[in-house]
Amino acid sequence: AQKITQTQPGMFVQEKEAVTLDCTYDTSDPSYGLFWYKQPSSGEMIFLIYQGSYDQQNATEGRYSLNFQKARKSANLVISASQLGDSAMYFCAMRGVSGSARQLTFGSGTQLTVLP
Amino acid sequence: DGGITQSPKYLFRKEGQNVTLSCEQNLNHDAMYWYRQDPGQGLRLIYYSQIVNDFQKGDIAEGYSVSREKKESFPLTVTSAQKNPTAFYLCASSIDHGSSQPRYGYTFGSGTRLTVV
Numbered sequence: 338a339q340k341i342t343q344t345q346p347g348m349f350v351q352e353k354e355a356v357t358l359d360c361t362y363d364t365s366d367p368s369y370g371l372f373w374y375k376q377p378s379s380g381e382m383i384f385l386i387y388q389g390s391y392d393q394q395n396a397t398e399g400r401y402s403l404n405f406q407k408a409r410k411s412a413n414l415v416i417s418a419s420q421l422g423d424s425a426m427y428f429c430a431m432r433g434v435s436g437s438a439r440q441l442t443f444g445s446g447t448q449l450t451v452l453p
Numbered sequence: 454d455g456g457i458t459q460s461p462k463y464l465f466r467k468e469g470q471n472v473t474l475s476c477e478q479n480l481n482h483d484a485m486y487w488y489r490q491d492p493g494q495g496l497r498l499i500y501y502s503q504i505v506n507d508f509q510k511g512d513i514a515e516g517y518s519v520s521r522e523k524k525e526s527f528p529l530t531v532t533s534a535q536k537n538p539t540a541f542y543l544c545a546s547s548i549d550h551g552s553s554q555p556r557y558g559y560t561f562g563s564g565t566r567l568t569v570v
Contacts, residue, residue: 372558381539382561389556421567428495430558440486440511441547445495 339364341444350419358414358447366433371412376426419451454482458564471526474529476544485527486545
């Protein structure tokens with residue numbers, strides 16, 4: 338079974354600074370995808386960024402980048418130049434290609450608060 | 454615009470009542486999912502459907518039921534057997550259920566907040 342671990346229940350960052358949200362994973366699938374979602378207080382889940390296990394380069398989407406270290410099984414999200422609107426819950430997730438691993442499995446989330 | 458519509462946004466249920474949460478998508482996605490989220494917690498899978506007229510139990514299916522009579526629709530019924538139904542419910546869809554391409558993530562609806570009164 339695959340598993341996602343987010344060890345930071347809460348994080349604080351000063352506006353305009355960068356912040357790293359940690360995510361480690363465990364899977365036996367040779368091919369898998371890693372995702373980050375943002376959940377504001379309104380509740381909807383917003384897709385931020387994707388990294389494939391065979392991608393040679395780390396994914397980037399605007400102010401979001403994914404620090405993918407395959408050997409360490411980590412997929413940390415880096416948010417540069419934090420904004421007040423970045424305050425939200427952030428979930429790391431993954432899906433594989435075999436059996437129940439094809440479902441998207443979520444971590445427990447990190448609550449990020451951006452301070453003015 | 455394509456997307457997922459969940460209704461109602463807020464729902465109140467009396468003890469012993471069944472209630473049905475609606476989820477409709479116009480993305481032409483094959484797979485649909487229902488998740489439950491408790492305050493400050495992650496998402497737990499209730500049911501999923503890979504194709505019309507087929508669905509499978511997730512991790513916490515007890516006390517819930519679903520149907521998938523149309524590709525666009527995947528309603529969730531919270532039955533009286535669910536002893537602690539107060540939670541936030543999210544519906545999601547995906548192009549398919551994974552196959553050999555794990556890059557397809559899920560598109561989520563805006564959620565239904567269910568409260569037992």
